[in-house]
Amino acid sequence: MWLNGLFSISQSQPGLVRLTSLTVTTRFGEYLEFSGRIESDQPVDSLTLTLIPEKGSPANLNTVIGPDGGFSLRYDLIKMPLTPFTRLTYTITFQFASGGSETTQPFSLEYRDTRFNWQTLNGNDVQAYWYDGDLTFGQAVVNTTLEGRRRNLETFPSASLPPLKIVVYASASDLQSGLAISKIQNIAGHTSPESATIFVSIPPGPDAQLEMRRQLPHEIMHILLYQMLGSAYTNTPQWLLEGIATSAELNPNPDFERVLISASQANTLLPMESLCAQFPEDAPAAYLAYAQSGSFVQYLMSTRGKDSLQILLAAYRNGIGCEDAVYQTYGSDLGRLDLEWRRAVLGYEPLTAALNTLLPYIILTASVLLPGLILILLAHLLQKKESVNEP
Ligand SMILES: [Zn+2]
DSSP: OOEEEEEEEEOOOOSEEEEEEEEEEEEEEEEEEEEEEESSSSOOEEEEEEEEEEOOEEEEEEEEEOOSSEEEEEEEESSSSTTTEEEEEEEEEEEETSOOOEEEEEEEEEETTSSSSSEEEEETTTTEESSOOOOHHHHHHHHHHHHHHHHHHHSSTOHHHOEEEEEEESSHHHHHHHHHHHHOOSSSSTTTTTGGGGEEEEEEEETHHHHHHHHHHHHHHHHHHHHHHGGGGGGGHHHHHHHHHTTTTOOOOOOHHHHHHHHHHOOOOGGGGGGGOOOOOOOOHHHHHHHHHHHHHHHHHHOHHHHHHHHHHHHHTTOHHHHHHHHHHHSSSSSHHHHHHHHHHHOOOHHHHHHHHHHHHHHHHHHHHHHHHHHHHHHHHHHHHHHHHOO
């Protein structure tokens, strides 16, 4: 079911035109409709509504004024999608029939996902939104965000973070449909780093706190990295962005260690060079990519120091390529560092791993060849025996 988000104001302001009512109707993912009525001492022909998103370019909407002073215009969210929960400001300019114009003061509007009844709480430059769960749940979202922000800034003390918006959906399907309806394409994971808005799905319940401590610091780190890298963020290697974000989780995923050990034993770890551009689409391989990147970045931090990551990030900000920046920062190529990490953290040995990989083939080959070999041997022995028995 679609719900309309409505708000209206009544105001009169000094000048020739009095805006006597103004209503904004939101149909999430479809349109924003602005309607109202004016009274004016001079005939007004038309009006222009200028809508300015928090980030992005302004849009101008034009319409004529009806004989009764009424007007209505729509912003098309299908043609010009907006990130949900973005704040918009807008002004209305009236054009007089006699020439000249008059512009209102700026109004403000938040574009929400109107399918749900949102609760909100803010504190210390953090604004939390949720629709399932009580106030304690919302308070936990704010508190975990504050802790995650503090810990992330300890990792990169020279960085800064803008005010954060945390939007908590109660299910992955609610979240996915919200993002799909909004046609949001440049959201990496569930974060819109340019608008400092984090979208997560966490249902209230016994695991909520753990999930908050895992997901929120991870997503906050993406915003912090975006602040540090600017437009170079999208070209920065995935293993580094996701590795740093995964390392920031206050409750690390306990399953990652098991996945890494079994991939190491089966010799199926992914080469770090293959994680420069993007992670695999296949879900188990993507899961392994997160586990590897997190562990690899932690290894770099513990053996080369946190400062080395700042130097590496600065190299990427300057547009240096994935492997060249690693060599420039660490004096060692990515493949060599990858092997060093595998040996130190996972006890990986290339020869043993190769043998482990080949073992099933060796067994298979032996099981195929062995009966033949035994037959040849038996035939040979019988022949010998016969020749001995010869007179
Ligand atoms: Zn991430």
